[in-house]
Amino acid sequence: MKLEEFVANETVKYELSRAMQSDAFPHALIIDGARGTGKKTLAGIIAQFCVCLSDGEKPCGKCAGCLKAIHNSHPDIDITDGTKPGALSIEAVRKIRSDAFIKPNEAPKKAYLILDCDKMLPAAQNALLKILEEPPANVVFVITVSSANILLQTVRSRTRIYTLYPPLPEQCADYLQDKFPEKSFDELLSAAKLSDGNIGEVIRAFENGSEETMLLAQDMMDAVIRRKEYELLILTSRLSSSREFASAVLRDLLEISGECIRASVGIEGTSDIAVKAAEKLSPKKIYKISENIEKAANVLKSNVNLNFFGTWLCSLLMS
Numbered sequence: 001m002k003l004e005e006f007v008a009n010e011t012v013k014y015e016l017s018r019a020m021q022s023d024a025f026p027h028a029l030i031i032d033g034a035r036g037t038g039k040k041t042l043a044g045i046i047a048q049f050c051v052c053l054s055d056g057e058k059p060c061g062k063c064a065g066c067l068k069a070i071h072n073s074h075p076d077i078d079i080t081d082g083t084k085p086g087a088l089s090i091e092a093v094r095k096i097r098s099d100a101f102i103k104p105n106e107a108p109k110k111a112y113l114i115l116d117c118d119k120m121l122p123a124a125q126n127a128l129l130k131i132l133e134e135p136p137a138n139v140v141f142v143i144t145v146s147s148a149n150i151l152l153q154t155v156r157s158r159t160r161i162y163t164l165y166p167p168l169p170e171q172c173a174d175y176l177q178d179k180f181p182e183k184s185f186d187e188l189l190s191a192a193k194l195s196d197g198n199i200g201e202v203i204r205a206f207e208n209g210s211e212e213t214m215l216l217a218q219d220m221m222d223a224v225i226r227r228k229e230y231e232l233l234i235l236t237s238r239l240s241s242s243r244e245f246a247s248a249v250l251r252d253l254l255e256i257s258g259e260c261i262r263a264s265v266g267i268e269g270t271s272d273i274a275v276k277a278a279e280k281l282s283p284k285k286i287y288k289i290s291e292n293i294e295k296a297a298n299v300l301k302s303n304v305n306l307n308f309f310g311t312w313l314c315s316l317l318m319s
């Protein structure tokens, strides 16, 4: 991916592209921002920039360096996944430190991506600080963390900090349109709104959107249409298994309710369940149900108790 293809965050992109065009690219960067804002993706773009062999704009996306970076096989890109046990230990940081003094194998610069540093202890940060204070030539460190304030001030002061913000739902939907051409813009927009612009979450949900969640959502809608409260209660109690599962079901339910709305205003080509809803319920009622599903999805994002959530959702949908 090229820098300009990265979604939203225009200021960060502008500053980074200026740095990339200058002769003084920072030797250490912190990328911070909430989950799903694209920290890892941006770190990957910077790594690609470091190993790009093009004389023109970097990363070019075409040279041997870029291609190896894209396929995760570049010897001069070192990635540490901070969520793995021991990955951010003092020993691990010392290993990075000694490795960084070895010249790049084939690229202009070596890149060390140290991702998800939220749990990096001060002692390990101090070990890292030593190399940030006297960095070897042609090495770039990219640290990602949810907030730079988690890290020691001494580490922050040795790095350039770039903060990412979630894109607007419209920007998010625009971006996703290329990835999921089969989905309508409205569908992408409502998924983007539900996930607060967390593109990674939307992609995961669409890619993992399982049969199971869709079937459960269909059964739930069917029970709502037939006004079978007890049946619905048994179905909604299955949402207590996990927050991810519940939110995937609600996303599918919202998709179905969107279809029901389209069916209720006479748009053809919708699913059987939507046709059934349009026959049995008034458009006003269908709108209300759709609104309630959206409300429930928002409630789910807060720290709600999942055991109560199913019961509450059942009474909300039957109201």
Ligand SMILES: [Zn+2]
Pocket (backbone or CB within 6 Å): 051, 052, 053, 054, 058, 059, 060, 061, 062, 063, 064, 065, 066, 067
């Ligand atoms: Zn290149």
